[in-house]
Amino acid sequence: MADWLAYGLEGAYTEQPAIGVIRKVKTISGLIQYQPKGAPADWAAAARNILANEKPDVIVVMLGLNDRMTIREPAAEKSEKPADKNARKPDNTPGDVKSAKPDDKAADGELPQADAENTDAPPVALEKSTRSPNGIYEFRDNPWVELYTKKIDEMIAVAKSKGVPVVWVGLPAILGQKSTSDMLFLDALYRDAAGRAGITYVDIWDGFVDEAGGFLQKGPDHEGQIRQLRTYDGVYFTKPGARKLAHYVEREITRLLAGRSDPIALPAEPATPASKAVPGQTAPRPLAGPIVQLVATTANSDQLLGGPGAPRAAVDALAARVMIKGEPLSAPAGRADDFTWPRREVETPVASASPNGLRDVRAQVTAPATSLKPKSIAAKK
Numbered sequence: 001m002a003d004w005l006a007y008g009l010e011g012a013y014t015e016q017p018a019i020g021v022i023r024k025v026k027t028i029s030g031l032i033q034y035q036p037k038g039a040p041a042d043w044a045a046a047a048r049n050i051l052a053n054e055k056p057d058v059i060v061v062m063l064g065l066n067d068r069m070t071i072r073e074p075a076a077e078k079s080e081k082p083a084d085k086n087a088r089k090p091d092n093t094p095g096d097v098k099s100a101k102p103d104d105k106a107a108d109g110e111l112p113q114a115d116a117e118n119t120d121a122p123p124v125a126l127e128k129s130t131r132s133p134n135g136i137y138e139f140r141d142n143p144w145v146e147l148y149t150k151k152i153d154e155m156i157a158v159a160k161s162k163g164v165p166v167v168w169v170g171l172p173a174i175l176g177q178k179s180t181s182d183m184l185f186l187d188a189l190y191r192d193a194a195g196r197a198g199i200t201y202v203d204i205w206d207g208f209v210d211e212a213g214g215f216l217q218k219g220p221d222h223e224g225q226i227r228q229l230r231t232y233d234g235v236y237f238t239k240p241g242a243r244k245l246a247h248y249v250e251r252e253i254t255r256l257l258a259g260r261s262d263p264i265a266l267p268a269e270p271a272t273p274a275s276k277a278v279p280g281q282t283a284p285r286p287l288a289g290p291i292v293q294l295v296a297t298t299a300n301s302d303q304l305l306g307g308p309g310a311p312r313a314a315v316d317a318l319a320a321r322v323m324i325k326g327e328p329l330s331a332p333a334g335r336a337d338d339f340t341w342p343r344r345e346v347e348t349p350v351a352s353a354s355p356n357g358l359r360d361v362r363a364q365v366t367a368p369a370t371s372l373k374p375k376s377i378a379a380k381k
Contacts (some may be wrong), residue, residue, distance in 0.1 A: 001064060003025040012246045028066055033066075034046055070137060156197045168199060172208040191203070207245070
């Protein structure tokens with residue numbers, strides 16, 4: 001999943017050479033098991049080694065597809081029998097794709113539609129072992145949720161240790177009702193953990209399901225064109241699907257990077273020689289003052305300008321009264337829609353001052369029109 005996300009982000013930033021995508025992907029891995037043999041034991045340990053040699057501006061995490069398995073506590077792993085180890089190896093199911101490299105996948109061509117009656121078997125087979133005193137906890141059980149939540153929190157803590165924004169991307173729906181239900185269950189854990197840790201959670205679910213909430217293999221891409229979004233196995237993505245996946249994450253990355261500002265070095269006058277130093281002056285005076293924004297910044301928030309929570313200083317008082325509160329504008333005196341009573345006085349200019357120095361003559365109408373009486377006209381023979 002993360003490999004396809006990185007592939008889509010590379011396409012999104014093709015025309016922005018200042019932004020690069022560094023892939024750190026381990027296929028068929030997860031928070032429970034990073035790799036079958038060798039170190040590191042989990043993704044948190046692997047992330048520590050990766051981040052020790054990298055200087056990222058944003059960290060993006062997407063995993064969990066292969067975490068639908070039992071969790072065995074470390075104390076129990078030391079005493080487990082070889083037969084138990086063999087039992088923990090996942091079987092190869094139709095959804096278990098060994099290679100997730102985007103270049104090996106079909107891209108823009110119309111891929112065959114997956115059978116709607118396809119088995120609900122997940123990409124990694126769930127273990128059949130039940131909860132026992134040996135410290136084995138079944139997927140979705142309450143003890144399993146507690147242990148897995150700790151692994152999520154540990155992974156987030158490692159990512160946050162670099163002091164840069166962290167983005168956790170949820171999982172999409174995959175083919176099969178049972179598998180889709182598992183993705184929803186895991187996404188709820190990721191969303192809650194991201195909220196507790198104060199990091200950004202990107203929900204991509206609606207982009208890959210139909211109106212009924214079912215798996216969507218063919219649908220609109222990020223530009224609205226109907227394309228093949230998912231591969232025939234009902235798990236991974238095509239090129240249009242990867243680009244749509246990256247579109248959700250790209251928006252959050254842009255917002256996070258816009259909210260960060262690098263320090264600006266202001267020019268300063270050259271240091272005063274010791275012979276001409278002013279008593280009490282310890283630092284040179286800058287040639288320019290601090291940088292102050294003259295416009296309201298909207299990149300850091302999804303709030304509408306002038307809406308609830310927006311800074312009131314950036315909103316015009318008249319616009320706030322009319323556009324936000326809905327109060328009507330008062331009509332000028334004497335206009336047709338001026339219904340105030342009694343009628344207001346209106347000053348109507350008749351003549352303006354001329355260059356020759358003539359007086360400015362103005363006629364002032366003070367009496368209402370109803371008080372004017374017609375003159376009597378006498379006819380003479």
